[in-house]
Amino acid sequence: MxxxxxxxxxxxxxxxxxxxxxxxxxxxxxxxxxxxxxxxxxxxxxxxxxxxxxxxxxxxxxxxxxxxxxxxxxxxxxxxxxxxxxxxxxxxxxxxxxxxxxxxxxxSHEHKWFQESRSSKTSPKRDWYIWKPAKYGANGNRSPPNNWRSVFGGSAWEWDEATQEYYLHLFCVEQPDLNWENxxxxxxxxxxxxxxxxxxxxxxxxxxxxxxxxxxxxxxxxxxxxxxxxxxxxxxxxxxxxxxxxxxxxxxxxxxxxxxxxxxxxxxxxxxxxxxxxxxxxxxxxxxxxxxxxxxxxxxxxxxxxxxxxxxxxxxxxxxxxxxxxxxxxxxxxxxxxxxxxxxxxxxxxxxxxxxxxxxxxxxxxxxxxxxxxxxxxxxxxxxxxxxxxxxxxxxxxEYKDIDSTNYYHMVREMSNNDPAQLETAMQALQHLARDHARLPxxxxxxxxxxxxxxxxxxxxxxxxxxxxxxxxxxxxxxxxxxLSFWKKMMRLRKEYAEFFVFGTFELLDEQHGEVFSYLKRSKEGSVLVALNFSEVPQDFEKPVGELKLLVSSAEESERAELKPFEGRIYTILN
Structure with a gap:
């Protein structure tokens, strides 16, 4: 096709x-x-x-x-x-x-379905969510139905005082799971x-x-x-x-x-x-x-x-x-x-x-x-x-607003007893991986x-x-x-060479190289070579056998023996 x-x-x-x-x-x-x-x-x-x-x-x-x-x-x-x-x-x-x-x-826990579900154990919508009775230890202490951890940390179960059961929330407490069995x-x-x-x-x-x-x-x-x-x-x-x-x-x-x-x-x-x-x-x-x-x-x-x-x-x-x-x-x-x-x-x-x-x-x-x-x-x-x-x-x-970030930071603060070194490590982790970064205006x-x-x-x-x-x-x-201009150029190129870049097969080259990521994209029309320098210093890279024609460079349109820092190139293979 x-x-x-x-x-x-x-x-x-x-x-x-x-x-x-x-x-x-x-x-x-x-x-x-x-x-x-x-x-x-x-x-x-x-x-x-x-x-x-x-x-x-x-x-x-x-x-x-x-x-x-x-x-x-x-x-x-x-x-x-x-x-x-x-x-x-x-x-x-x-x-x-x-x-x-x-x-x-x-x-949401504010959805009318959940409001009805938690209104009583006999509600017609009780079974629309996942409710389970508590476990009780020998000392009479109540605990959740199992030890599952929420994606955002803490137990995935929340106790509902009114109906005396737990409901499942794989995410935050305000996000009760629907019962798809129903x-x-x-x-x-x-x-x-x-x-x-x-x-x-x-x-x-x-x-x-x-x-x-x-x-x-x-x-x-x-x-x-x-x-x-x-x-x-x-x-x-x-x-x-x-x-x-x-x-x-x-x-x-x-x-x-x-x-x-x-x-x-x-x-x-x-x-x-x-x-x-x-x-x-x-x-x-x-x-x-x-x-x-x-x-x-x-x-x-x-x-x-x-x-x-x-x-x-x-x-x-x-x-x-x-x-x-x-x-x-x-x-x-x-x-x-x-x-x-x-x-x-x-x-x-x-x-x-x-x-x-x-x-x-x-x-x-x-x-x-x-x-x-x-x-x-x-x-x-x-x-x-x-x-x-x-x-x-x-x-x-x-400045961090996301529940995933704030939950983690507060957990570290509580478990470390406000230890400055551990809080600084937590902040470094947030600065690197938090979802907040994608949500800035x-x-x-x-x-x-x-x-x-x-x-x-x-x-x-x-x-x-x-x-x-x-x-x-x-x-x-x-x-x-x-x-921005380069992104537009690459998206046009993706469409122009769709048989390679959208539908082509991927062949990895030089798998263990620690700085250069190179691969072939193949189609019935032939092959193209992509070489990407993932490092901050120039890198040599091994070209496959065959005559190559530079299609595009992310740095400048000229032939060089080595890739500049973070340069990417695409070559067409002519034979």
Missing amino acids: SAVQEKWWKNSIVYQIYPASFKDSNGDGIGDVPGIISQLDYIASLGVDVIWICPMYDSPQHDMGYDVSDYEKVYPPYGTVEDMETLIAACHSRGLRIILDLVVNHT TEVRQAVYTSAMEFWLKKGVDGFRVDTVNMYSKDPAYADAPITSPGSDTQVAFSLFCNGPRIHEYMREMNDVLAKYDAMTVGELPSTPTLEGVLRYVSAAEKQLNMVFSFDTVDLGMGKDYKFLTKLRNWTLPELKTVTRRGQDIFNGTDGWTTVFIENHDQARSVSRFGSDKTPELREASAKMLAMFQCTLSGTQFVYQGQEIGMVNAPEDWAFD MQWSAEANAGFSPESSAKPWMRAHDNHTEINVRAQESDSSSV
Whole structure:
């Protein structure tokens, strides 16, 4: 099948938008839907095909909208359902498609379904969530049903005094898990969370925590990996449960009526076979998934922040990249390409260098080349295209807003008895890996508030990065050598050479080299060579046998024997 005949979403580039931080249209300090509408021409100018809107549903915002209190309403500071209808139409008129975040493993504790569920043990909706009785020890002390740890730390169970049972929350206390075993729950999800928006014209969904809907029905204790803790990491017991593929096929039956695209968030699924069960076209479940091998590099096992800084090697990055690209080899599966999203620190700070402006720009361009030459559907996160970086090291803890960050810092403070050295280590970890970095306001200009909010407006909900005067859209749009201009160039090249960069097979070269990442992308048309210097010093690299023609360099258009610091090159192989 030719690239032209493939499904529309395969050769698409998706631009992810975090509504609170993208563009504030009314001066209240919070981004909104009219703000997104005002920047659609900019988004279209990038050369992307689809926008993905992070949760804009009504929510008390305990987890930035991933705690939905009403799927059929919009969070008032973001706008209205009518604003969303305008956005959908405005996208379509520009040839853009639009997908939404589908958050249906859990709801907010303020959702009417949960309010009814917790009203009494005899409520018709009691079984819509996961309730369990307490355990009692020999001394009569009450404890949760099992030792599962919440993704955000602490027990995954919360005691409900009124009905004298625990409810499950794999995330924060305010996010009770829905009981997908209940047929009524699934039908309500399909109607309220999916078809309500599909009928309004949305083109698909990014499906949040897609493999957590089916839990191990025994609700057994997780293995002890943290001997000193009351709670244990339990992903093996609440991911990829026994009925998950049944649920995915049922969900797909609804989506197929609308030719809707799906991309699932798929943590803790380490094997190719496990991933293929979700994305094989024959299985009729999901079009593609986000696997987290790349973005999880260097994170701690028990707590992601409990690690050394930059605790990864280039051979490790090569291995996980190959694993993601191998989904194509001899299968009917599909994959995604991303190194940033709303849950990750900025890629330049993690995988490149933000030490100096020169290294920052060089590594941002090199990472753009890396991402644009890998096969699959590409996802670009707002600000990635201008090389936004992590918050400065001298920012105080009170600038960090995310529940994942604040929970960890408070846990360290409590467990260390306010030890200054341990708190400093915790802050270093936050500065490197916190989700907050992706949530700083989009840097539109050198003006106050980075052009995110009008100058005379309320203080933005998160502080704009100090470097917005030098890193911003307005400055880069008129600069042909900017990171933004290079991203646009690479996205055009990706489309022009789609048979290699979108649909081609991946062959890793020189796997153990610690500084240079080189690989071939092959198609029936031939081969191209990609060589990327992931270091701050010049590097020699071994060219394969054959005549090479330089297609593009991220540094300058000239032949040299060595790669500059953080330079990337693409060669066509002529014979």
